Every structure is written in C-alpha cells, then in structure tokens.
Amino acid sequence: MTGIDDLPVRDELRGKSPYGAPQLDVPVRLNTNENPYPLPEELVERITERVREAARDLNRYPDRDAVELRTQLAKYLTDTTGHEVALANVWAANGSNEVIQQLLQTFAGPGRSAIGFEPSYSMHGLIARGTGTEWISGPREDDFTIDVDAATRAIAEHRPDVVFVTTPNNPTGNAVPRETVLALYEAAQAAKPSMVVVDEAYIEFSHGDSLLPLLAGRPNLVISRTMSKAFGAAGLRLGYLAAHPAVVDAVQLVRLPYHLSAVTQATALAALEHTGTLLKYVEQLKAERDRLVAELRAIGYEVTESDANFVQFGRFGDPHAAWRFILDRGVLIRDNGVPGFLRVSAGTPEENDAFLDAVRELKKEQR
Ligand code: PMP
Numbered sequence: 001m002t003g004i005d006d007l008p009v010r011d012e013l014r015g016k017s018p019y020g021a022p023q024l025d026v027p028v029r030l031n032t033n034e035n036p037y038p039l040p041e042e043l044v045e046r047i048t049e050r051v052r053e054a055a056r057d058l059n060r061y062p063d064r065d066a067v068e069l070r071t072q073l074a075k076y077l078t079d080t081t082g083h084e085v086a087l088a089n090v091w092a093a094n095g096s097n098e099v100i101q102q103l104l105q106t107f108a109g110p111g112r113s114a115i116g117f118e119p120s121y122s123m124h125g126l127i128a129r130g131t132g133t134e135w136i137s138g139p140r141e142d143d144f145t146i147d148v149d150a151a152t153r154a155i156a157e158h159r160p161d162v163v164f165v166t167t168p169n170n171p172t173g174n175a176v177p178r179e180t181v182l183a184l185y186e187a188a189q190a191a192k193p194s195m196v197v198v199d200e201a202y203i204e205f206s207h208g209d210s211l212l213p214l215l216a217g218r219p220n221l222v223i224s225r226t227m228s229k230a231f232g233a234a235g236l237r238l239g240y241l242a243a244h245p246a247v248v249d250a251v252q253l254v255r256l257p258y259h260l261s262a263v264t265q266a267t268a269l270a271a272l273e274h275t276g277t278l279l280k281y282v283e284q285l286k287a288e289r290d291r292l293v294a295e296l297r298a299i300g301y302e303v304t305e306s307d308a309n310f311v312q313f314g315r316f317g318d319p320h321a322a323w324r325f326i327l328d329r330g331v332l333i334r335d336n337g338v339p340g341f342l343r344v345s346a347g348t349p350e351e352n353d354a355f356l357d358a359v360r361e362l363k364k365e366q367r
Pocket of ligand 1: 032033094095096097121169170180181199201202222225226227234237238239
C-alpha cells in the first residue's frame with residue numbers, strides 16, 4: 001500500500017497529521033466552538049433569495065474584490081467598535097484560516113518565521129508549516145496568561161516576521177490585556193519590524209472591547225475576525241481582517257483570483273443584513289458560558305477565566321480518559337492536548353445541562 005511517505009512530499013510534511021477535531025455523531029456536540037443555534041428561518045429565506053439572484057450570474061466570475069461584502073463588514077466593525085473602518089481597511093477570505101494563510105504567504109514563508117504564545121490556536125503553527133514558515137513556540141505562564149517580559153524577550157531573541165496574539169485565546173479562553181498587546185507590538189517593531197496579527201475570532205463573546213482602535217497609527221497591526229462563531233455561520237466559511245490599506249493591497253499579491261465565490265458573498269451579505277438577530281444569541285451564549293464557569297467551579301474543577309464561547313477546565317491526571325468518560329455519556333468535548341485540561345464549548349442550556357451532569361458523575365468517580 002502506498003502511503004504519504006512513499007510520495008515525494010516536502011520533508012517538513014513527513015510524519016505529520018492533518019488538523020482533525022473528531023466529527024462524531026453523538027447527541028451533544030460541544031467540541032468545535034460552533035454556535036449551537038441554527039440560523040433563524042427569516043435569514044434562511046433571505047439567503048435563499050440572495051443566492052437565487054447570484055445563481056443567475058454563475059456563468060461569470062464573482063466580484064474579485066468583494067466590494068459590497070467588504071463595505072458591509074467595514075460598517076459592522078465601525079458600528080460595533082466605534083472606530084471608523086472603511087472598505088480599504090477590510091479584506092475577506094474563506095474563513096479566517098484563509099486570511100491567516102494569506103498573511104503568512106505575504107509576510108512570512110521560506111526563510112522567515114512566525115511566533116505564537118502556546119497553548120494557542122494550533123492552526124497558526126500548522127498554516128505556518130504549510131507556507132514554509134519556521135514556527136516558534138513562544139511562552140505562556142502556568143495560569144495561561146502571557147508574561148510581557150518573557151514574551152518580549154522571545155520576540156527580541158527570535159526576531160520573527162509575524163507575531164500572533166489570540167485574544168480571547170483558544171483553547172484556554174482568557175483574553176490578553178490591551179497593554180500586553182501594545183508591549184508585544186512595540187517589541188516586534190524594535191526587533192525587525194514585523195507584522196502583529198491579533199486573532200479576534202471570539203471577540204464578540206468577550207467581557208472586554210475589541211483592540212481594533214489600536215489600528216490607528218500602527219500600519220504593521222492586523223485584526224483578524226470570523227463569521228464562524230458570533231454570527232453562527234461556521235458552514236459559510238467567511239473570515240476577514242481589518243488593517244492599514246497597504247496591508248489589504250499586500251495580501252492581494254497572494255490571493256487566488258476570484259477566491260470568494262459569488263454564493264459565499266451572497267450568503268455573507270444576507271447574514272450581515274441580520275446582524276442584530278444573530279448577535280442576540282451572543283448574549284445568551286455569554287450567559288451560558290458564565291454559568292458553565294460558575295458550575296464547574298462549584299463542582300470542584302479548576303477553570304481558566306473565559307472571554308470566549310468555551311471554557312477550559314481541569315485538572316485531570318489523564319485528560320483523555322476523562323474526555324472518553326464524558327463521550328460515553330453522549331457529550332463530545334475537546335481534548336486539545338493541554339496537559340491536565342479539557343475544553344467545552346457553550347451550547348444550548350439543555351446541552352450544557354447534559355454536559356454538567358456528565359462531569360458531576362465524573363467528579364464522583366474520581367473521589
Ligand atoms: N482563529 C481562532 C482562534 C479559532 O479558534 C478559529 C476556529 N476554531 C479560527 C481562527 C478559524 O476560524 P474560521 O476559519 O472558521 O474563520
């Protein structure tokens with residue numbers, strides 16, 4: 001049988017595994033930080049209308065620059081942060097994973113490096129590898145915060161071309177303070193200068209504010225966002241960034257022509273017309289997230305502070321065995337490989353109750 005390693009694949013891909021959260025068919029799925037609420041029927045209708053219109057023109061390539069969509073994304077950012085964002089500041093792609101890939105293709109790649117403070121979103125490192133970028137695992141403290149001195153020292157030592165800061169961080173859930181991001185930006189400019197990518201995939205769930213206003217006067221700063229979480233549209237595959245217009249011009253050097261299909265653009269525009277309805281679920285999920293934190297602590301678990309739509313909890317001597325115990329009770333959560341900890345996404349109240357019943361039972365077994 002021919003396997004991957006029998007093919008002439010690039011050396012750095014040998015023996016590696018692809019990104020893979022298990023997609024198991026169980027009653028309660030709280031493992032991929034999705035929004036548990038299906039899209040409201042009126043939005044499904046509007047998507048159908050918009051896609052029907054787009055379908056008539058599918059013989060033509062889509063708007064290569066996604067102007068209408070980027071204009072509406074800019075409006076959403078301006079409305080929700082109070083910081084004026086224009087079309088020229090916004091770029092969109094198929095999920096923020098593609099945004100990150102385009103940023104690494106533009107600013108990193110062979111002979112260059114990128115750093116993230118781990119544990120953090122594993123795709124930053126995997127996309128780095130895929131783009132031929134050297135990956136540097138930066139430090140995080142035992143309580144999962146970023147120590148400014150340790151982090152700025154790592155930047156000064158390695159002089160990376162791209163610095164990732166994920167806030168709120170995945171899989172730990174905690175936000176990175178504004179002052180820390182500012183200090184990392186200064187360190188990155190002094191060392192190279194390099195690009196700083198703030199991944200705000202979960203920002204709508206945060207107790208705090210977006211760092212978008214920091215873009216003023218900082219051309220090497222990028223804020224990355226997604227419609228996968230707060231908008232409840234993971235299946236749409238729409239991510240975007242806000243930055244200085246020069247950054248938007250630069251990523252266009254690597255983007256594939258017509259990368260955003262007409263169907264994707266039409267669907268995303270329909271979703272943006274319903275921002276108000278979609279964001280109502282965010283408040284509900286934030287309340288459920290806070291309930292999960294409180295109840296897990298009451299049961300006796302150690303819980304990392306969460307500003308996201310998921311919660312990291314522990315400690316387990318054998319997290320994988322605990323994960324299995326919970327799965328055997330019909331609830332799929334995530335073992336991210338963080339020693340001692342597991343992660344659960346906030347679901348509907350009923351789903352969260354099923355999860356809490358399972359972890360209460362687990363705690364009894366462990367006593
Ligand atoms: N950034 C972070 C921190 C994430 O957790 C995720 C999704 N798990 C993404 C980016 C990618 O999201 P998408 O490609 O769906 O926009």
